[in-house]
Amino acid sequence: MGDMIKGNEAIAEAAIRAGARFYAGYPITPSTEIMEYLSYRLDEVGGSFVQAESEIAGINMVIGAASCGVRAFTASSGPGISLKQEGMTTLSDEELPAVVINMVRYGNGIGTLLTAQCDYLRETRGGGNGDYRCIVLCPSSIQEAVELVGLAFDLAEKYRMVSVLMSEGALGQMMEPCELPEMKEPKRYSWGFDGKYTNKLIGIFDRDSMKESVLLNEKYNKVKENEQRWESGYIEDADYVFVSYGLPGRSTMGAVEQLRNEGHKVGFIRPITAWPFPDKAFKEVNPNVNGFISIEANATGQMVDDVALTVKRVMKSDISVYCNPHVYGIPSMKSIKEDYHKVVAGELKEVY
CATH class of the missing domain: 3.40.50.970 (Thiamin diphosphate (ThDP)-binding fold, Pyr/PP domains)
Incomplete structure (x- = not known):
């Protein structure tokens, strides 16, 4: 250390x-x-x-x-x-x-x-x-x-x-x-x-x-x-996959670990290169995945566009893509888990 x-x-x-x-x-x-x-x-x-x-x-x-x-x-x-x-x-x-x-x-x-x-x-x-x-x-x-x-x-x-x-x-x-x-x-x-x-x-x-x-x-x-670079986990069997980079990506990985321990089949993709966007990571995702959730620290959602484009191009499917922007700061694991439960409950509507 x-x-x-x-x-x-x-x-x-x-x-x-x-x-x-x-x-x-x-x-x-x-x-x-x-x-x-x-x-x-x-x-x-x-x-x-x-x-x-x-x-x-x-x-x-x-x-x-x-x-x-x-x-x-x-x-x-x-x-x-x-x-x-x-x-x-x-x-x-x-x-x-x-x-x-x-x-x-x-x-x-x-x-x-x-x-x-x-x-x-x-x-x-x-x-x-x-x-x-x-x-x-x-x-x-x-x-x-x-x-x-x-x-x-x-x-x-x-x-x-x-x-x-x-x-x-x-x-x-x-x-x-x-x-x-x-x-x-x-x-x-x-x-x-x-x-x-x-x-x-x-x-x-x-x-x-x-x-x-x-x-x-x-x-x-x-x-x-x-030159695509990313980190991913649990995406082969995931029902939902979180996509997040930077410090929010770090929180997202922690939230995914907690959700997995609670019995939820979720995974994550953390882009390390935002450009080129790591579309190769999406080729490894469970083809029967229900949706992707973009976790971002901005007001409008920006990376969500790349997530949706990649899902359409790589997976050739109309899989739902969700985003609940956290405006600023680093979203907590608790708030990221709340996003997930809102998606599952139908309270958070898809962006794409």
Whole structure:
């Protein structure tokens, strides 16, 4: 068992140990401790830290560092991530790897400081202009967050795209035992700018966008095929299957264990990748399942759309899909069990 550590600090240290050597960002609750930690820690390892004048400036500095073949990242929450979207589209267009950390807080517009899962649609659909996707990783513990940070950088470079670590604000603020990975030797990638124009650049008017669109789809299809990640349990005989990610996914797994002990045939799927959505997990579900229950910490239900689409596409059936959004905070095992009993009693109507 590792030492007790705060989530945001563990994420920051994990990025350094993964070889990241550039960070630029702007403070915003509940991600600010990532920035505070890096403000002195990056200097200790020979990296560069910049507190930018805005979120927009921060993501553009990340573009510059990524262009030079350096592992670069930024972190924010809510409206700060919205401001970064144009820069993320540029990274995607230029096929530059970078990591963006979103410690999600609740609310529209400037929002609140409450922990939530209300950014699912933005992160999984690409929140800016154009045809692009980001790999989206969703931890349910500090230990898993640390492991996914290293994976995020590896996947970003493997596919030359942006990886997003999407977690609830609560994970950044809580403390748990955690074992940190060994330090990796940072490296500079050969395709980075070297001041000699070794790698020829293609201008905006010289490119073949039709050809690029074919290659783009090939890449994204490869990601969908190879990079789905999830945890599941009891789905082979389940009458109902819960689907939930992040900290609510952790509560859901506990609720499922309790319901199984009480004699209820329920199971769970916990997506670790929100994009690509783990549709392969649904192929292992009992074909006679009665329904799926999406457990989410937002007001309207967002992941439920992906659950319904996957059920229709993979299981080729009109199985009912339910969702009782818990708005913000981390739903308790008690409230998740209450959702289940409402479904069985016919009190909670299907969304799809």
